[in-house]
Amino acid sequence: MEYVASHAEPTPTDETAVELAEAEPQPRAVSASWREYALAVAIVALATLVALLLRPYLAATNLAMVYLLGVVAVATRCSRSASVMASFLSVAAFDFFCVPPYLTFQVSEYEYLITFAGMLAVALVISAQTSRIRAQAASAVDRESRTKALYRLSRRLAAQTRVFDAALAAAEVAEQVFGSHVTIFLPEDGRISFRKRTSNQLLISTAEEEIAQAVFDHGRKAGKGMERFPAAAATYVPLKGVSRIVGVMAILPGPHGETLKADQQHLLDLFANQTALAIERTLSQNAADDARMQMETEEMRSSLLSAVSHDLRTPLASITGAATTLRSQSDKLPPAVRDELLDSISEEALRLSRLVGNLLDMTRLESGVELRVDLYPLEEIVGAALQRLEPQLAGRETSVSLPEDLPLVKVDDVLLGQVLGNLIENATKYSPPGSAIEIAAEAVAGAVQLEVRDRGPGFAAGEEKRLFEKFYRGKSEGVRGAGLGLAICRAIVVAHRGSIEALHRPGGGAIFRIRLPLDALMKVDARL
Amino acid sequence: MKPLVLVIEDDPQIRRFLRATLAAEDYQFHEAVTAAEGSAQAAARQPDLVLLDLGLPDRDGLDVIREIRSWSQMPIVVLSARGQEKDKIAALDLGADDYVAKPFAVGELLARIRAALRRAAPLAPDGTDPVIRFGNVEADFEKRQIIVGGQEVHLTPNEYKLLQVLIKHAGRVVTQRQLLNEVWGPQHTEQSQYLRVYVAQLRRKLEQDPARPRYLQTEPGVGYRLSFDR
Numbered sequence: 001m002e003y004v005a006s007h008a009e010p011t012p013t014d015e016t017a018v019e020l021a022e023a024e025p026q027p028r029a030v031s032a033s034w035r036e037y038a039l040a041v042a043i044v045a046l047a048t049l050v051a052l053l054l055r056p057y058l059a060a061t062n063l064a065m066v067y068l069l070g071v072v073a074v075a076t077r078c079s080r081s082a083s084v085m086a087s088f089l090s091v092a093a094f095d096f097f098c099v100p101p102y103l104t105f106q107v108s109e110y111e112y113l114i115t116f117a118g119m120l121a122v123a124l125v126i127s128a129q130t131s132r133i134r135a136q137a138a139s140a141v142d143r144e145s146r147t148k149a150l151y152r153l154s155r156r157l158a159a160q161t162r163v164f165d166a167a168l169a170a171a172e173v174a175e176q177v178f179g180s181h182v183t184i185f186l187p188e189d190g191r192i193s194f195r196k197r198t199s200n201q202l203l204i205s206t207a208e209e210e211i212a213q214a215v216f217d218h219g220r221k222a223g224k225g226m227e228r229f230p231a232a233a234a235t236y237v238p239l240k241g242v243s244r245i246v247g248v249m250a251i252l253p254g255p256h257g258e259t260l261k262a263d264q265q266h267l268l269d270l271f272a273n274q275t276a277l278a279i280e281r282t283l284s285q286n287a288a289d290d291a292r293m294q295m296e297t298e299e300m301r302s303s304l305l306s307a308v309s310h311d312l313r314t315p316l317a318s319i320t321g322a323a324t325t326l327r328s329q330s331d332k333l334p335p336a337v338r339d340e341l342l343d344s345i346s347e348e349a350l351r352l353s354r355l356v357g358n359l360l361d362m363t364r365l366e367s368g369v370e371l372r373v374d375l376y377p378l379e380e381i382v383g384a385a386l387q388r389l390e391p392q393l394a395g396r397e398t399s400v401s402l403p404e405d406l407p408l409v410k411v412d413d414v415l416l417g418q419v420l421g422n423l424i425e426n427a428t429k430y431s432p433p434g435s436a437i438e439i440a441a442e443a444v445a446g447a448v449q450l451e452v453r454d455r456g457p458g459f460a461a462g463e464e465k466r467l468f469e470k471f472y473r474g475k476s477e478g479v480r481g482a483g484l485g486l487a488i489c490r491a492i493v494v495a496h497r498g499s500i501e502a503l504h505r506p507g508g509g510a511i512f513r514i515r516l517p518l519d520a521l522m523k524v525d526a527r528l
Numbered sequence: 529m530k531p532l533v534l535v536i537e538d539d540p541q542i543r544r545f546l547r548a549t550l551a552a553e554d555y556q557f558h559e560a561v562t563a564a565e566g567s568a569q570a571a572a573r574q575p576d577l578v579l580l581d582l583g584l585p586d587r588d589g590l591d592v593i594r595e596i597r598s599w600s601q602m603p604i605v606v607l608s609a610r611g612q613e614k615d616k617i618a619a620l621d622l623g624a625d626d627y628v629a630k631p632f633a634v635g636e637l638l639a640r641i642r643a644a645l646r647r648a649a650p651l652a653p654d655g656t657d658p659v660i661r662f663g664n665v666e667a668d669f670e671k672r673q674i675i676v677g678g679q680e681v682h683l684t685p686n687e688y689k690l691l692q693v694l695i696k697h698a699g700r701v702v703t704q705r706q707l708l709n710e711v712w713g714p715q716h717t718e719q720s721q722y723l724r725v726y727v728a729q730l731r732r733k734l735e736q737d738p739a740r741p742r743y744l745q746t747e748p749g750v751g752y753r754l755s756f757d758r
Contacts, residue, residue, distance in 0.1 A: 346633075349631070350631075353631050372749075374720060374721060375721040375724070376721075376724055377724055377725065377728045379728060379731075379738060379739050380724060380727070380728060380746050381746075381748070382739050383731075383738070383739050383740055383741050383745075383746060384745075384746040384747075384748045386739070386740050387740070387741075387745055387746070398740075400737070400739040400740065402739055408721065408724075408725075413748050413749060414613060414748045414749040417748045
């Protein structure tokens, strides 16, 4: 199976577009860059300028406040090291420009040393506190976007019931969050398979294939930006479930060749973990479903076997018995007995043929048969069924009442004929020989209703529904059958979107009523 | 001279009973096991009738019909499995004369063989006797008159044509497509619901109980058969 070709790219909805904007990655530096130091220097310089302007009017100790303000400004914008630097720089600049003698680091009064110490201490505390608050805020933002991304992933994953769909969804969300191409590889028979990958945009060489396989085998990250196989085109992350590795996620470097930063790496790990768990869960869900279906199939098979083997063996036994009797004792048998035996051979063979036919029909219907519907006069279908059953109907009064203005029915003639045939045959089997059978149809509100009525003993109260179950046999004695006829009828009628029911007939007997809904009908064209 | 029947069938048990029953009915019998052998035997022996199984080991039985029809109109009766209406229609549309669905009673098979042989007889009764009778129906194609139970009934032109075609193929199943083609022309072969309405009307005019037709019989999923011994 070609997975790549058979899965169309899902169209992103507006909702996902909005989420995408919210979750846009914010790449952040962890260490202060030279820009921050430059900014710190600039702010100290600015504070110095302000202090120089105010120097004629203010006492030197008050000018220290200007510098402290500068340190606060630096601390709110830059890293802690930059603001620490700004603190020392401010003290130095204060000494140099604001404490007489100006433009030297010499101090005229020792009192100023206390000012320096206090100023430095306050500046350092401000730096420390501010950057701690900033870090907290930043990590809160980080956490929030990460949580959003993971939430979106988990929501998409939860909706998937198939492994490949889960992988597709995960790859799609990962691509949006990390802003670079992501492909997920799934294994096939214990090996990473290139037929089971979520996209074929990642061009894979044999070397890359081996790296992916190694990651799958050993469960450790490798590839670009990693210790192992740093020369690879992509970064490969194992999808580690609880009990096993379920696949490999490959992420390509961004458009400018940049690899993921440390915090993104962390998020990627979380992604991989969540995807792996989802895939594993889907796998075990599928395995459970398979097992249950297998069990049901087994159960059905065994009930079918027990029901059918009896029904197959009985006629075979009569045929074999009759045939061998004729063969070995032919000259001792009176002609009438020979005829009887011959009759039973052909009758039993016919019964066997019907049973096999029913079994085949049931199998065909259950595997989803295609209806070949067209417009038919009900009369024709009834006529064909009666014709086929002529031998069974011999010696009975069979009345057919079909109004002339009955609409044409849109049905599969062969299958509906089979339903009628089964019902009429049942009527002959379950009613005394010579009793009348009636077939009647009428147009009712929104449907055409067709009934087959007999004057047999009917069926037991409470059996109405069960009669249509597979392998259910009515409680009447002396009638043999596999219990498939009515199940086949129901399957066919339901396929026509109609309904079938069994009713007790007033005055004794059974009525089987089929309703074919109006949308399965069409009016006869009057011009014909 | 006894008519020669060529049986193309791969199952030995079915060949065995066909051999017995055909011999008892005074037919000569020849058999082939594969499609290739069957085609060759048909050409070499020029049988009066071919009895052909569709499920042959080497090739589709439909191929055999195609091959034989490329050079001969000899009657072909197909043995098909139950429930395979598509195959039946395909065989008939390729020119097979009739089919018998397995499992079949010998009486039915012999009736089909007789009807097919009769149709192939060089003196077609249409030429000699313009009046066809079945049940209480008298169809006089010279006078264009249809009499049912002594009363003349009026048929519309299409009904009349339909009856003519059915009588021409009397005893044999005619597919819906063939009927539509012969009555309405090749451009109408898909409009089978019209055909069904006409058949229903014809039944009402000719049959005593149109819901239980004795002559104009339906072969579900395949077509119609006007069933009487001409």
